[in-house]
Amino acid sequence: MSTEQAPAGTMSTAQVVSAAGEPVGDLCVKPGYDPELANEDLAPLRKQRWSSYNIFAFWMSDVHSVGGYVTAGSLFALGIQSWQVLVSLVVGIVIVQVFTNLVAKPSQKTGVPYPVVNRAIFGIKGANIPAIIRGIIAIAWYGVQTYLAAASLNIIFLKFFDWARVWETEYSFLGLSALGWLSYSILWLAQMAVFWKGMEAIRRFIDFAGPAVYVVMIILAVYLVSEAGVSNISLSLSAGDASLGFWGSIGVMASAVGIVVSYFSGPMLNFGDFARYGKSFEAVKKGNFWGLPINFLFFSLLTVITASATVPVFGELITDPIHTVERIGTPFAVILGGLTFVTATVGINIVANFIAPAFDFSNVAPHKISWRMGGMIAAVGSVLLTPWNWYNNDQAIHYSLGILAALIGPLFGILIAGYYVAAKQRLLTDALYTSDPDAPYWYDKGYNPNAVLAMIIAGVPTILIATLPRLISSVSELNITWLGDFTWFIGCGLGFVAFTLLEKARPRIPTFSGQSAGVSDGTVSSQE
Numbered sequence: 001m002s003t004e005q006a007p008a009g010t011m012s013t014a015q016v017v018s019a020a021g022e023p024v025g026d027l028c029v030k031p032g033y034d035p036e037l038a039n040e041d042l043a044p045l046r047k048q049r050w051s052s053y054n055i056f057a058f059w060m061s062d063v064h065s066v067g068g069y070v071t072a073g074s075l076f077a078l079g080i081q082s083w084q085v086l087v088s089l090v091v092g093i094v095i096v097q098v099f100t101n102l103v104a105k106p107s108q109k110t111g112v113p114y115p116v117v118n119r120a121i122f123g124i125k126g127a128n129i130p131a132i133i134r135g136i137i138a139i140a141w142y143g144v145q146t147y148l149a150a151a152s153l154n155i156i157f158l159k160f161f162d163w164a165r166v167w168e169t170e171y172s173f174l175g176l177s178a179l180g181w182l183s184y185s186i187l188w189l190a191q192m193a194v195f196w197k198g199m200e201a202i203r204r205f206i207d208f209a210g211p212a213v214y215v216v217m218i219i220l221a222v223y224l225v226s227e228a229g230v231s232n233i234s235l236s237l238s239a240g241d242a243s244l245g246f247w248g249s250i251g252v253m254a255s256a257v258g259i260v261v262s263y264f265s266g267p268m269l270n271f272g273d274f275a276r277y278g279k280s281f282e283a284v285k286k287g288n289f290w291g292l293p294i295n296f297l298f299f300s301l302l303t304v305i306t307a308s309a310t311v312p313v314f315g316e317l318i319t320d321p322i323h324t325v326e327r328i329g330t331p332f333a334v335i336l337g338g339l340t341f342v343t344a345t346v347g348i349n350i351v352a353n354f355i356a357p358a359f360d361f362s363n364v365a366p367h368k369i370s371w372r373m374g375g376m377i378a379a380v381g382s383v384l385l386t387p388w389n390w391y392n393n394d395q396a397i398h399y400s401l402g403i404l405a406a407l408i409g410p411l412f413g414i415l416i417a418g419y420y421v422a423a424k425q426r427l428l429t430d431a432l433y434t435s436d437p438d439a440p441y442w443y444d445k446g447y448n449p450n451a452v453l454a455m456i457i458a459g460v461p462t463i464l465i466a467t468l469p470r471l472i473s474s475v476s477e478l479n480i481t482w483l484g485d486f487t488w489f490i491g492c493g494l495g496f497v498a499f500t501l502l503e504k505a506r507p508r509i510p511t512f513s514g515q516s517a518g519v520s521d522g523t524v525s526s527q528e
Contacts, residue, residue, distance in 0.1 A: 042115075042366055043433075058351055060209070063295060064209075100264075101288055103275075106520075110429045122448050123448040130415075133408075137405060139378045142379070155334060167179040176386070258486045262405070310327075418451065418503075430518050461494065469483050
């Protein structure tokens with residue numbers, strides 16, 4: 001390892017490796033970067049190593065979880081025909097693929113994470129607005145996913161250890177049983193151990209986790225189908241509701257599309273945190289194709305086949321894979337299934353809810369908060385929120401996470417409008433790391449007023465749409481709660497239109513027309 005001293009205000013190679021877990025020479029921290037805006041985690045990547053398979057594995061880890069299993073299965077129980085569900089899945093996941101590619105490009109081209117890209121859109125200081133919003137959402141869901149994974153681990157303890165039942169029923173603290181605390185703590189530490197080793201360790205973990213879950217799910221499906229008989233398997237988990245009619249079916253299909261997009265809205269927003277590691281934009285797009293439409297459809301079919309088989313085998317429909325494994329009951333099935341779904345949920349938690357706040361909180365104060373420290377904030381915060389106390393409370397979820405989640409759409413629309421329409425895919429990468437008042441992304445005291453105003457214009461109505469319909473339905477017979485399925489689309493559209501019009505009326509984002517030195521141009525193609 002080199003012992004060469006780094007210039008003042010920058011980080012040495014040793015610091016880069018120890019802080020972010022990156023291979024030597026992958027990060028590029030220049031002498032002119034402001035230490036209050038740059039650290040060894042947020043700096044541009046000099047070497048981008050991830051192949052299309054790594055991106056594919058990312059999506060496998062993101063899809064293959066208890067939440068993904070239940071969500072996919074629930075779509076087949078909406079009262080529409082199986083072919084209509086499949087059409088909805090295809091439409092929804094293709095929308096996710098298209099928008100994921102859009103958000104991936106600026107980070108892959110510049111080699112910087114999602115919150116740093118936002119400095120060009122919201123301003124050097126304004127970028128903390130989307131960073132904090134996304135970070136808080138991730139903290140909440142990090143706790144929920146860890147809690148769900150702990151439930152899988154509980155099954156293993158209860159199956160093989162007599163003391164576990166006592167811990168489960170006799171002792172509790174802050175609303176969680178002693179056994180729950182044990183499982184939660186084990187998984188909390190396991191996730192932290194993987195995260196602490198850095199992005200390369202995370203890449204290796206997700207490369208393994210996604211395929212491993214597939215193997216076990218296929219084994220589970222084959223076993224249940226053999227027990228149920230092929231003739232008893234149906235792709236529809238419920239009979240179609242004839243009373244819906246044509247337009248009613250279209251409405252349910254549209255809701256299914258909205259559910260799919262909403263489910264992926266979090267990791268889709270900050271996908272740049274991973275796309276920055278892609279060897280090329282073409283590699284990222286290829287990985288997204290195999291990881292989203294192909295992977296998700298196969299996973300959904302596997303899910304519905306497995307869930308359908310639970311009816312003849314157990315006498316009831318079970319859409320939760322943890323309960324399915326628990327009902328099988330054999331020691332081998334409990335161990336294999338429990339550990340598999342633990343691995344799956346840990347995988348989605350790390351990629352969707354650990355990396356995002358790590359970068360986001362580091363972006364708030366790079367000179368004080370490293371990537372690892374940002375992850376620690378998320379991990380500790382997830383415990384303080386005690387997700388087991390509010391996860392089953394619909395009102396709590398709706399009025400807390402619902403409000404924050406409703407802002408993901410506007411953030412996405414503003415980012416896309418800023419990069420593709422206002423900046424014309426041209427960013428001056430080095431200017432993202434300076435607080436010089438004369439620098440192009442300083443705008444007004446570090447904030448782009450157009451982005452802030454667009455966030456208000458799009459965010460306020462989207463929050464109202466996310467919260468008021470349920471309140472209205474609780475005090476009257478008017479049921480418009482279905483609007484909640486479309487908050488991402490409404491927010492995204494409003495954010496895109498508002499920011500585009502504001503930038504057209506009073507342009508703030510520079511395009512660096514005629515300049516090539518230091519400019520990342522997204523219109524220039526690069527091959528893997």
